[in-house]
Amino acid sequence: MNIGVLALQGDFAEHIATLRRLGAQTAEVRLPKDLDGLDGLIIPGGESTTIGKLAVAYDLMEPLRQFGREKAIWGTCAGAIFLSKDARRDQPLLGLMDITVLRNAFGAQVDSFEADLHIEALKQATQTEAPYHAVFIRAPIIESVSGSAEILSALPDGRIVAAQQGKLLATSFHPELTDDTRFHQYFLSLANA
Ligand code: GLN
Numbered sequence: 001m002n003i004g005v006l007a008l009q010g011d012f013a014e015h016i017a018t019l020r021r022l023g024a025q026t027a028e029v030r031l032p033k034d035l036d037g038l039d040g041l042i043i044p045g046g047e048s049t050t051i052g053k054l055a056v057a058y059d060l061m062e063p064l065r066q067f068g069r070e071k072a073i074w075g076t077c078a079g080a081i082f083l084s085k086d087a088r089r090d091q092p093l094l095g096l097m098d099i100t101v102l103r104n105a106f107g108a109q110v111d112s113f114e115a116d117l118h119i120e121a122l123k124q125a126t127q128t129e130a131p132y133h134a135v136f137i138r139a140p141i142i143e144s145v146s147g148s149a150e151i152l153s154a155l156p157d158g159r160i161v162a163a164q165q166g167k168l169l170a171t172s173f174h175p176e177l178t179d180d181t182r183f184h185q186y187f188l189s190l191a192n193a
Helices: 013-022 046-058 060-068 076-084 121-126 182-192
Strands: 002-006 024-030 040-043 072-076 082-086 099-103 113-117 132-136 141-145 150-154 160-165 168-171
Touching: 002 013, 002 046, 002 182, 013 182, 040 060, 040 076, 040 182, 046 076, 060 072, 072 076, 072 182, 076 082, 076 099, 076 160, 076 168, 099 160, 099 168, 121 160, 121 182, 141 150, 168 182
Parallel strands: 002 024, 002 040, 040 072, 072 168, 082 099
Antiparallel strands: 099 141, 113 132, 141 160, 150 160, 160 168
16 A cells, blocks of 8 residues: 555554554655656645645546545545535535534634544454544634535534545544554555545
């Protein structure tokens, strides 16, 4: 497996470290040619407006859309926003996933929180029962999914925090900031499918 991590801004180094722990080859993606030969791509957390503006500046928008039509892409937090088709404000979006997101839905940085989630797809893929401990930092919620996008996980109050559409994944939270590698394992299985 050769997995790229979009390295324009945000916590790409943490994703690369987790992928290496799982034995994947990794590449930092900054230019369109960096996508060549990759099996999948992770778009990290950070600031979605900044990631979008830099992607426009580096002529990455169309190459990323083309990549996502065939291969696996996973966006965490800001990356999930960038994958969406609607963030309810004007900013560059890939529009690959049929999800509408609401940015900073839980408030400011101080309102960051952690929660245990039950994610059936993850349990099945990794043959484990333990809940998934998720870290939310100025996180978006996924307000709605449409088309062929499906809900992967929601908070107890019903707010959606993970979605999947074929080989595309969006999570409001940051699996790269914990020791639990199950979400990255799950993504590798999609990239390998
Ligand atoms: N609040 C950021 C945004 O709207 C996302 C935060 C994050 O990636 N942790 O882009």
